[in-house]
Amino acid sequence: MTGIDILMVVLRVAFAIFVPLTFIVIFVWMERRGASFIQDRIGPNRANVGGFTLGGLVQPVADAVKLIFKEDLTPSHIKNKIYFMVAPALVFCVALLTFAVIPFADDITIGETTYMMQGIPTDVGILWFLGIAGFAVYGVIIAGWSSHNKFSMLGGLRATAQVVSFEIPLALAVIALLGVYGSIHLGDMVRYQGELLWGFIPAWGIILQPVGFVLFFITAVAEANRTPFDIAEGESEIVAGYFTEYSSMKFALFFMGEYVAMFVSSAIIVTLYLGGYHIPWxxxxxxxxxxxxxxxxxxxxxxxxxxxxxxxxxxxxxxxxxxxxxxxxxxxxxxxxxxxxxxxxxxxxxxxxxxxxLGEMGAQILTMIIQIVVFIMKVFLVGFLYVWIRWTLPRFRYDTLQMLCWKVLLPIALVNILVTAVVVLSLQ
Missing domain, CATH: 1.20.58 (Methane Monooxygenase Hydroxylase; Chain G, domain 1)
Incomplete structure (x- = not known):
């Protein structure tokens, strides 16, 4: 490998790791500020460093310091301590890995080599997201089972049923989208959205597949265990669900995993339906x-x-x-x-x-910087939708949640595939 190859690998991996980690702080801050705005209250404005609160951004840092130095307790009744410790790490790592194949800018050509702007340059595309994201439920199940607590076990069972159920309409929404894009490669999907329909309408997924976008967004919120789909950790029903017995950094890993999953879900929605890193026109x-x-x-x-x-x-x-x-x-x-x-x-x-x-290389670098900024701004706005929904809608009952999946979303997803297939075949 040449020096440029090593530099590009380091830059891509660093972006794929540090940007989701940074967005944990940003999304926690946005969660609190958004909740305070919706509920007509002030929100975090006291934690400071030398008098600087940075609009409340210091509060998540203070929380991180507290959790790092907090005493780590493992209840004595837990028999499988290894599984108990592995579960939070599994949830966090899986959430982080799912971002690895999402393109954050278009490919760059240096000399005769083309570099894909994503953490792991692979052609697996959306299949990586669907395959890796499904592993997160194992961490939840293991946490609920190894905790040896009835509330934790109930939370794990609820999460299993929910994830298995909502993965079906999510996958069906993706199938309809693949019929439009004709590729499983996320880079190809984003480049397709850079084109124009009839010369003036951006070919974004939300325009080509509006029903699919609604389906995917609802199921993505459910897969991330966000309100109103947070029955796996329903405080008013089962204390805190699968992480009832966790404290200190093990609890923090579950907490961070949720916000990384929220970031990755926002990023994949932007990639599939909102033009990815493209600016309209x-x-x-x-x-x-x-x-x-x-x-x-x-x-x-x-x-x-x-x-x-x-x-x-x-x-x-x-x-x-x-x-x-x-x-x-x-x-x-x-x-x-x-x-x-x-x-x-x-x-x-x-x-x-x-x-x-600027030259050719300068033009590529300027374009890459602009596209990264645009991509991050879109992810931030989609993340705000998650916050808005959480502090607006109440939690579903378990039977209502399952009815929504099997009796509403699944039939709509099947009809959407049929209509999409008919339209695509008729236009060929």
Whole structure:
């Protein structure tokens, strides 16, 4: 392997590992801020480092430190301690592995070698996601069984029935989508969505398969055990379900696994139905061919974006009453300088690139950065939908949940496959 090959491997693997881990903090913060907004309350604003709360982002860090140093207890009645310890790690690792094949930018060609922008460059595509994601339920089952607790066992059984049930309409929604894209490779699916229908409508999966999108989104929420499908850990019914007996970092791994699964579910929804890393009407070829114009446009948009964000931040970083030496005002002043410096650095880099001429390699790198930012923004917005649903809808009863799957989603998924097949064959 050449030096470039090693560098590309390191960059792809680092992105596939550290971005989901970073989004644990972001999604926990978004969960709390979203819940407080929906419930008309303040939310986290006390945990700080040197007076800096970062809008509540320090709170998840404080929680992580607390869980790391919290005493780890293993109940004495547990007979299978190895399985008890392996279960949370299995849930977390499986959730992390499912992101490995999701493309976060289009392929880059350096010399005669083309590099796929995903953690594991494989052609297995969506089959990897379906196959690996199903292993997460084993961690839940093992946790419930090894805990030797009736509430934990009930949570494990509930999770098993739920995952097995909802995987069927999820897979059927994917089958209908494969009939449209004609490939199981996620990169091919995203590139297909970069095209235009009739010359002006983006060929996104949500437009080609609106029913499939609704089916996939509902089942993805159920697979992630998120409210209203959180019967496996229903606090009002079975204490905390399969992780009732867990504490410290073992509990944290379950907690982190849920948010990584939420991130991965959002990422796969973006990849299959929301254009992936594409901007509407600006596919990879368009961005690379007009890289100079794109860079010049960013010279204007970057300061404008940071300016609007700074104004919003300063407006919302002060108390509603007179408060001498308000620490939030001091924090806003410091962050204003930081964001202005960041905007200046970005613009200087763009100016240097334009002055020397972007060239083919520069156009590819600029396009990759833009696509990564777009991909992450889309994942963030889909993640907010998860939060919105959690703090809006109540938990389903077990019988209602199963009825939704077998009597509603499954028939709709089968009809969707039939209609899709008829349309695709008639257009060939």
């Amino acid at each position: 600006l596919n990879t070829e368009t961005l690379r061919e007009n890289a100079t114009l794109v860079a010049q446009t960013l010279l204007v948009l970057v300061p404008l974006f940071f300016g609007m964000f700074i104004l919003w931040m300063r407006k919302n970083s002060r108390s509603h009453y007179d408060r001498p030496n308000d620490p939030r005002v001091r924090e806003a002043n410091v962050l204003t300088v930081v964001f202005i410096a960041l905007a200046v650095v970005i613009n200087l880099v763009l100016l240097l690139a334009l002055s020397g001429g």
